[in-house]
Amino acid sequence: MPMRSYPLAMTVNGTRLTREIPGELLLVQFLREQLRLTGTHVGCDTTQCGACTVHVNGRAVKSCTTLAMSCDGAEVTTIEGIAHGGELHPMQDAFRRNHGLQCGYCTPGFVMAAIDMVRRLGLELDEATIREELEGNICRCTGYVNIVKAISDGAKVMAGSSADAASYPTGTP
Numbered sequence: 207m208p209m210r211s212y213p214l215a216m217t218v219n220g221t222r223l224t225r226e227i228p229g230e231l232l233l234v235q236f237l238r239e240q241l242r243l244t245g246t247h248v249g250c251d252t253t254q255c256g257a258c259t260v261h262v263n264g265r266a267v268k269s270c271t272t273l274a275m276s277c278d279g280a281e282v283t284t285i286e287g288i289a290h291g292g293e294l295h296p297m298q299d300a301f302r303r304n305h306g307l308q309c310g311y312c313t314p315g316f317v318m319a320a321i322d323m324v325r326r327l328g329l330e331l332d333e334a335t336i337r338e339e340l341e342g343n344i345c346r347c348t349g350y351v352n353i354v355k356a357i358s359d360g361a362k363v364m365a366g367s368s369a370d371a372a373s374y375p376t377g378t379p
Contacts, residue, residue: 209228209229209230210228210229211226211227211228211229212226212227212228212229212275213225213226214226214227214236214274214275214277214278215278215279216277216278216279216280216281216282217280217281217282218237218241218243218282218283218284218287219243219282219283219284219286219287220287223241225240227240227274227275229273229275230273231273231274231275232269232270232271232272232273232274233260233262233267233269233270233272233273233274233276233277233282234246234248234258234260234269234270234272235274236274237260237269237282237284243284243286245284245285245286245314246258246259246260246269246284246285246314246315247311247312247314247315248270249270249311249312249315249344250270250344251270251271252270252271253268253270253271253342254342254344255312255315255343255344256268256312256315256316256319256342256343256344257270257311257312257314257315257343257344258270258315259314259315259316259318259319259322259342259343260282260283260284260285260318261282261283261318261321261322262277262280262281262282263280263281264281264283264325265322266318266319266321266322268342283318284314284318285298285314285317285318288317288318288321295317295321296360296363296364296367297317297320297321297324297356297357297360297361297363297364298317299360299363300356300357300359300360300363301313301316301317301353301356301360303356303359304352304355304356304359305349305352305356306349306352306353306355306356306357308345308347308349308352308353309346309347311346312343312344312345312346312347315343316340316343316345316353316357319339319340319342319343320356320357320360320361323336323339323357323361324357324360324361324364327339328361329361329362329364329365330361331357331358331361333354333358336354336357336358337350337354340353340354340357
């Protein structure tokens, strides 16, 4: 029996799109399988690891348990949508400079969670706050020391950057 499809309209990384999708399609499946935005990863399917973190209307969400239809009319930003004109987002660059990338599988989720953290809590983040806020993201390489350094550094760079917390996500390409 064919699954019933529903109309969906959303803006993904600044591009408005419409599709017919099954009502039970998860946001991560929509992004990866239909839009081929494979930077968003599936790690646990239970929202515990954070590898699937994206922004919906400017807030971090776990896309592995979010129905795509619940994002009808929303603005969705993935890791592919945060660089500007070929330049890494300051948080992406901070992860690169501080060796916070590890194997890279969880990195997109960490970067998206970090940007959300800066937007919610401000540009001055202490180590204890960063560690507490990362509770919903798991690095299987156990590289938290460099990830925490990267987030602290990224927040400082965002303070003096055109891609600062105030301009994101409306400044996305």
